[in-house]
Amino acid sequence: MTIAEMVELLVGGLAIGCIYSLIALGLSIIIRATGVLNFAQGEVVMLGAMFGLATYRLVPLPFPALFVAGALFAGVMAVIIELLIYRTLRVRRVPMVNIVISTIAMSILLQNGAQLVWGSEPIAYPRLFALEGLQLGPVRVAPQLVWIVVLALGMMLALQLFLRFTRAGLSVQAVAQDPEAAQLMGINLTRAVASTYGIAGILGGAAGVLLGSMFYASFNMGFLPGIKAFVAATLGGLGSIGGAMLGGIVFGLIETFTATSISTAYKDAVGMVLLIVILLVLPQGFAGAMRRGR
Amino acid sequence: MKLRNLAIALGLSAAFAVTPASAQIKLGVFGPFTGDAAAYGQSQKEGVEIAVKEVNAAGGVLGKKFEIVYADDAGKPEQAAAVALRLANQDEVTVLLGSISSGASLAASQIAAQTETPQIVITSTAQRITTQGNPWVFRSTIPDTAFAESLAAFVAKKYPNKKKYAFIYVNDDFGKGGFEKFNAKAKTLGMTLVADEKYARGDLDFTGQLTRIRSSGAEVLIEWSRYAEQALISKQKKQMGLNIPLLAGDGTPKYLELAGDAAEGVVYPTDFAIPTAKTAIGMALVKSVKDNYNRLADYTHAQAYDAVKLAAAAITKAGSTDKAKVRDALKTVEINGARGVFKFDAKGDPTHSAAMIVVKGGKEADANE
Structure with a gap:
């Protein structure tokens, strides 16, 4: 492998890794705030991609606008699902496992619903970027990959600012640490949990528009990335925000380099072996390892 | 007891079997009319309908008109076997025309052999459909x-x-x-x-x-x-x-x-595309599909169309609707189809070769030009 090829693969791995990071972040903040592993997160990704596409068909806006539209719609959908279903279950004080199972049901329901609305064939995303790569010396980089990295990193930065410096963000953090104490301090639990789902939805929807533009949109496009994001979140340390970001990027890079240097036939298998190894050796992920190091 | 029941059953089935000779020749057309591959099923229907209309307008076969009996297999092998059985036994079709996906065609071909009904597969390219030693199966598409x-x-x-x-x-x-x-x-x-x-x-x-x-x-x-x-x-x-x-x-x-x-x-x-459709029959088919259905003809149209024409030619050649005779006639029949001169080889596959397409300006063009 030449250096130029290494750099190209690095950019490719970074782009797909950033997408995993966005989905993993959504999973992580929901786990932190409510303890629920949200299996429907992948379908939120799909909704974002589909809505971005629908927006483009109505008004052919530039890519960053579609990105925002897809993300917002997925966020709204996630809040609706949370308020209608998960919250109702929570209020009835059902065991946690029931809520997790309801997220699986939601995932299947959303896939089937999307299949009815948008059909079972993949739908091409509009071509928003020049296809030919930019030639930088011996290295060729697709403009699309650069956009993906920039937008995803921007999204992660926005999340950090939101969590640190806004009242809503701080109440989300407080609920994640101790829901009861937070409620005693006057934080509206329903609103904080709903905003958590909303943020996770926005992150997922953003990932969906990026994934759709990279490949295509289809009713089951979110399923596999959802699973991979779970591995990424575990790699980073479930519930850790920094861990989810790092885990996604590392997982994307591992996947890309495995495909090139070992064999593409084992690409997915390597990811799953990695998951088992992390659970055995480093159950707290990167975040745990860092805390232990301190 | 058992013997008596059997005797009654035999008597009943004999009584029902005495039906008047039908004035029409039935073609059992099955394919994915619903589900993921429904677009192919739609083309199959259109190709069949155009060919049947032409055959009937020219006076039919052996003085009888073709009648189409449709059955939906949804692209699923188990459903294809079930509908093929129904077409062969209940509808008593002379020829089975289907299906689209290889799994469905293969499952139906077992039924074709059991019920001794000739089957012409439409678009399934999997090699093994015609290499299982099943003498009742023929294929309209060229294999992979x-x-x-x-x-x-x-x-x-x-x-x-x-x-x-x-x-x-x-x-x-x-x-x-x-x-x-x-x-x-x-x-x-x-x-x-x-x-x-x-x-x-x-x-x-x-x-x-x-x-x-x-x-x-x-x-x-x-x-x-x-x-x-x-x-x-x-x-x-x-x-x-x-x-x-x-x-x-x-x-x-x-x-x-x-x-x-x-x-x-x-x-x-x-196997067939508009830019490589150079035969008069192929070009006429493209026009019929456009005029009747306002769609662009694809290879499924041509394969379904030719399958009907092959059935018609074989029944004419056999001089009867006896299924074994029709099968033997299919082995040697030769027609001018939408894809040119068409006949089957010893396995039941077509003998013509593929056309080549090149994508030019976002459209298909003939790669040999």
Whole structure:
């Protein structure tokens, strides 16, 4: 492998890794705030991609606008699902496992619903970027990959600012640490949990528009990335925000380099072996390892 | 007790079996009229209807009109077997025409053999459909072997100096079939395989495989995929600036839509397409499909159309609707179809070869022009 090829693969791995990071972040903040592993997160990704596409068909806006539209719609959908279903279950004080199972049901329901609305064939995303790569010396980089990295990193930065410096963000953090104490301090639990789902939805929807533009949109496009994001979140340390970001990027890079240097036939298998190894050796992920190091 | 019941049952079935000879000849048409592959089923119906209308307008066969009996298999093998059984036993069709997906056609072919009903498969290309020693099954499409061989011959002719090729394919029966058949033919043409890459169905990212193909020094890239992966491979190949010719095992309108301008210059074989429809019958079919259904004719139309014409010719030749006689007539019958002169080989596969398409300006064009 030449250096130029290494750099190209690095950019490719970074782009797909950033997408995993966005989905993993959504999973992580929901786990932190409510303890629920949200299996429907992948379908939120799909909704974002589909809505971005629908927006483009109505008004052919530039890519960053579609990105925002897809993300917002997925966020709204996630809040609706949370308020209608998960919250109702929570209020009835059902065991946690029931809520997790309801997220699986939601995932299947959303896939089937999307299949009815948008059909079972993949739908091409509009071509928003020049296809030919930019030639930088011996290295060729697709403009699309650069956009993906920039937008995803921007999204992660926005999340950090939101969590640190806004009242809503701080109440989300407080609920994640101790829901009861937070409620005693006057934080509206329903609103904080709903905003958590909303943020996770926005992150997922953003990932969906990026994934759709990279490949295509289809009713089951979110399923596999959802699973991979779970591995990424575990790699980073479930519930850790920094861990989810790092885990996604590392997982994307591992996947890309495995495909090139070992064999593409084992690409997915390597990811799953990695998951088992992390659970055995480093159950707290990167975040745990860092805390232990301190 | 048991014997008496059996006797009653036999008596009843004998009583019901005495039905008047029908004034029409029934064709059992089955395919995926609902589900994922319904678009193919639609083309199949249209092709059949156009051909039946023509046959009936010309006075029918043996003085009788063709009557179509439709059955939906939804592209599923188990359902295909069930509907084929119903068509053969209850509807008493003379010929079975179907299906689209290889699994469904293969399942139905067992029923064709059991009920001793001739079956003409429409679009299923899996080689094993006609290699199981089933004398009742015939096929309107050319099998994937023939596509692979046509493609290899085309590469050798078009690029006589490019001897090193890379092959990327989906890791299942379909992909492996194309890979093996292409290699066998390419070897006899003096070509060498320098990179052999596979992927799992549903994969999205092929940059790993394409990177390795680039460093292998391959001069042409052959790929054997379904349209979604095919479109992504075309796009990512272009993104990486891998500028070697790309030739594919298949191509569909959906591929052209998904790949956009990354499909430009890609070559693939087809059994029938509008730009390569050079026969008078083929051109007339394209017009009929346009006039009657306002759609563009595809290979399924041609394969379904020819299947009906073959059935008509075989029944005429047999001089009866006796299913064994019709089967024997199918073995030797020869017609002028939408794809030119059509006859079956000893296995029941067509003897003609594939046409070659090149994508030009986002549209299909004849690659041999």
